[in-house]
Amino acid sequence: MLYIEENKKVELMNSLNIPSLLAPYFDTFYNPDVLDVMYILVNNRLSAEEISKKLGYEAFDKIDKLYKDAIINKTSEDNAVKYELSTLFTRVNLMATFQREVWENIPDEIRKKISEWHFGEFLDRKKKLDLSDISKNQNSIVPLNEAIDYLMSSDEDIYIIPCDCKSTSENCNHSKNTCITLGKSKAPSIERGYGRKISKEEAIVILNDADKEGLIHTIESHAICNCCTCCCYPMRASKELGLETVWPKVKYVVSIDEDKCVGCGLCSNKCQRNVFSLENRKVNMNYDSCVGCGVCVNACPKEALSLMPLGKS
Ligand code: SF4
Numbered sequence: 240m241l242y243i244e245e246n247k248k249v250e251l252m253n254s255l256n257i258p259s260l261l262a263p264y265f266d267t268f269y270n271p272d273v274l275d276v277m278y279i280l281v282n283n284r285l286s287a288e289e290i291s292k293k294l295g296y297e298a299f300d301k302i303d304k305l306y307k308d309a310i311i312n313k314t315s316e317d318n319a320v321k322y323e324l325s326t327l328f329t330r331v332n333l334m335a336t337f338q339r340e341v342w343e344n345i346p347d348e349i350r351k352k353i354s355e356w357h358f359g360e361f362l363d364r365k366k367k368l369d370l371s372d373i374s375k376n377q378n379s380i381v382p383l384n385e386a387i388d389y390l391m392s393s394d395e396d397i398y399i400i401p402c403d404c405k406s407t408s409e410n411c412n413h414s415k416n417t418c419i420t421l422g423k424s425k426a427p428s429i430e431r432g433y434g435r436k437i438s439k440e441e442a443i444v445i446l447n448d449a450d451k452e453g454l455i456h457t458i459e460s461h462a463i464c465n466c467c468t469c470c471c472y473p474m475r476a477s478k479e480l481g482l483e484t485v486w487p488k489v490k491y492v493v494s495i496d497e498d499k500c501v502g503c504g505l506c507s508n509k510c511q512r513n514v515f516s517l518e519n520r521k522v523n524m525n526y527d528s529c530v531g532c533g534v535c536v537n538a539c540p541k542e543a544l545s546l547m548p549l550g551k552s
């Protein structure tokens with residue numbers, strides 16, 4: 240085990256742009272015994288053999304572990320596998336999602352601040368993009384039946400991974416094991432060895448449970464998410480950027496048949512967007528807040544609710 244000198248550690252921290260808030264927790268994110276590999280990769284992209292040669296010892300197992308921990312990334316150069324430093328953003332994401340025992344060792348109030356910093360980084364990246372490009376992505380809010388259709392139409396292997404937005408934000412107690420990925424190579428964390436391969440049947444159970452919980456289904460290229468508005472990075476960022484309804488794309492709006500409604504309030508309990516308000520068992524609707532997720536439709540015992548395609552209602 241080799242430790243690097245303090246001046247090299249400072250150089251490494253600078254290259255990783257460690258914010259002052261996180262500096263006291265640097266050793267939590269990066270164990271001192273991995274800094275020698277990290278330091279060698281500052282501004283470098285090297286193979287495992289090249290790293291080992293520079294270190295003067297065989298570091299293959301250590302390199303594998305650093306890759307799994309999202310401290311370094313794998314790239315391909317001239318058909319050879321090379322490694323480069325990952326970002327603090329990616330390391331925080333991985334730790335909060337897959338290394339809960341380490342993440343939860345950080346005091347609550349500090350975790351909250353780290354999570355705010357993390358979301359801020361995400362938002363800044365989006366702000367640098369052309370906003371019209373963000374809204375052109377294929378991320379859409381869909382009702383349960385469309386999420387299941389999307390799943391059934393895929394020939395890819397299916398994986399379940401914990402929701403990184405909820406794991407990092409920790410704004411609620413909603414279920415976290417809700418991110419369905421279609422294709423092993425489609426999520427970096429699965430490539431790093433996380434996630435669990437599941438059957439289509441299990442994926443359908445997960446989607447049904449998420450719907451009952453009131454989570455909003457979103458589909459995008461190779462993924463089906465089940466989101467809460469309080470944690471979901473895309474939904475929170477779209478609100479900040481004034482892109483609600485276009486990212487994720489809103490396709491439907493709820494409609495009520497007042498003759499069928501008995502004012503039980505089950506729809507209101509499920510809706511994350513506060514569309515419903517009840518007064519003397521009479522439902523009032525704020526249609527502008529509806530994102531057409533359809534969880535209220537499935538929750539209504541009287542079939543009083545339905546979804547109307549936007550633009551046709
Ligand atoms: S998009 Fe939704 S389900 Fe996916 S990681 Fe974010 S909150 Fe979780």
Ligand code: SF4
Pocket residue numbers: 495499500501502503504505506507522538539540541542543544
């Ligand atoms: S769940 Fe259905 S019946 Fe109950 S208040 Fe909502 S719309 Fe009315």
Ligand code: SF4
Pocket residue numbers: 492493509510511512513514515528529530531532533534535536
């Ligand atoms: S009212 Fe709209 S946003 Fe609320 S649960 Fe129903 S479809 Fe979803």
